[in-house]
Amino acid sequence: QVQLVESGGGVVQPGRSLRLSCAASGFTFNTYAIHWVRQAPGKGLEWVAVISYDGSNKYYADSVKGRFTISRDNSKSTLSLQMNSLRTDDTAVYYCARTGGGYSYGDYWGQGTLVTVSS
Amino acid sequence: EIVLTQSPGTLSLSPGERATLSCRASQSVNNNYLAWYQQRPGQAPRLLIYGASSRATGIPDRFSGSGSGTDFTLTISRLESEDFAVYYCQLYGSSPTWTFGQGTKVEIK
Numbered sequence: 001q002v003q004l005v006e007s008g009g010g011v012v013q014p015g016r017s018l019r020l021s022c023a024a025s026g027f028t029f030n031t032y033a034i035h036w037v038r039q040a041p042g043k044g045l046e047w048v049a050v051i052s053y054d055g056s057n058k059y060y061a062d063s064v065k066g067r068f069t070i071s072r073d074n075s076k077s078t079l080s081l082q083m084n085s086l087r088t089d090d091t092a093v094y095y096c097a098r099t100g101g102g103y104s105y106g107d108y109w110g111q112g113t114l115v116t117v118s119s
Numbered sequence: 120e121i122v123l124t125q126s127p128g129t130l131s132l133s134p135g136e137r138a139t140l141s142c143r144a145s146q147s148v149n150n151n152y153l154a155w156y157q158q159r160p161g162q163a164p165r166l167l168i169y170g171a172s173s174r175a176t177g178i179p180d181r182f183s184g185s186g187s188g189t190d191f192t193l194t195i196s197r198l199e200s201e202d203f204a205v206y207y208c209q210l211y212g213s214s215p216t217w218t219f220g221q222g223t224k225v226e227i228k
Contacts, residue, residue, distance in 0.1 A: 035217060037164075045156075045164065045207055047217040059215045095163055103215040105154040107175065109163040 002026040002108045004096050009113030012086055022079040022096035022110055030054065030074035033099045035106060036081050038092035038115075048094070049081065050103065064090075086117045121146045123208055123220035131228040138195040140223045142208035147188045152212030155184055155193045158222075159204045167206075168193065195225075203227050 008020040022034070036048040049060045049070040058070050069082040079096055093114050097106035122145040132138055142153065151171035156164040166175040168184035171191055181196040195202055203225050210218040 033215070037217070044222045045158075045209075045219040047219065050215050050217075052215075057215070061216070097164075100166075100169065103212060104152075105166060105169045105209065105211050106156075106164070106217075107166050107169075109165070111163050 002098065004098060004108060004110035006094060006096055006110045006113035009094065009115045011116045011118060013119050014086060014088055014117055016086055017082070017084045018086060018115060020081040020083065020094055020113060020115070022081075024077045024079065024096075024098070027098070029072075029077035032101070033103055034072065034079045035097045035099065036070060036079075037095045037097055037106070037109075038090075039095070039112075040089070040092045043092075046092070050099075051079070052103075083115070086115075088117050091115060091117045121148070121210055121213075121218060123210055123218055125206075125208055125220035125223045127223060128221075129224045129226060131226050132198055133228045134198050134200055136198050138193075138198055138202070138225055140193040140195075140206055140225075142186075142191040142193070142220050144189045144191070144210065148191075148210060149213045151187055152210065153184075153186070153191050154209045154211060155182075156207045156209060157202075157204050158207065159201070164207065198225070 003025045005023045035050045051070045067085045093112040095112045098108045100107040153171045155168040158164045172184045208220040
């Protein structure tokens with residue numbers, strides 16, 4: 001069955017960096033675009049970034065552009081999100097989500113990993 | 120950039136009642152590329168509806184989606200206890216990015 005498992009969350013000080021990972025299984029990873037979506041405590045869903053199936057195209061929300069980098073290793077079925085210059089408003093649960101095909105809806109989601117940015 | 124506005128913010132209903140949730144787009148949605156998700160407390164979002172009206176795999180038929188253009192609706196025909204949750208609409212497909220509505224909470228009256 002399709003599984004997405006995020007890891008790498010934790011508590012980090014403002015201005016520091018953190019790297020999240022999303023391990024995929026149960027499907028042909030290198031044929032699907034994958035998104036990162038975050039949710040601040042008590043708030044709604046906010047789209048963060050997407051990477052194409054082959055890693056050649058990447059898109060970011062304005063709120064993270066220039067600070068976050070999405071990447072993937074298709075040989076290891078792993079997605080990453082490198083987060084630099086973290087701010088307190090980056091505090092959220094971060095989810096990875098598989099698209100249903102092309103750049104479509106999110107048909108499978110991981111359970112999320114919590115990132116807390118605090119001094 | 121298209122903005123999605125969901126209403127109401129909170130819907131207070133009893134089990135067995137019908138729930139009608141609205142999602143309005145600031146511009147017409149291409150090809151009805153509109154999805155609905157359910158999020159229970161402490162859980163990840165779950166896809167319910169895509170293409171405005173197609174049910175995702177394993178979703179009960181009490182969930183239905185309708186609409187086109189700028190106005191979309193998610194209907195839950197008879198609420199069951201596990202349906203009390205937050206629901207989000209989402210725009211996809213016209214660009215690689217996603218846009219979410221702010222959510223509607225369906226709570227027990």
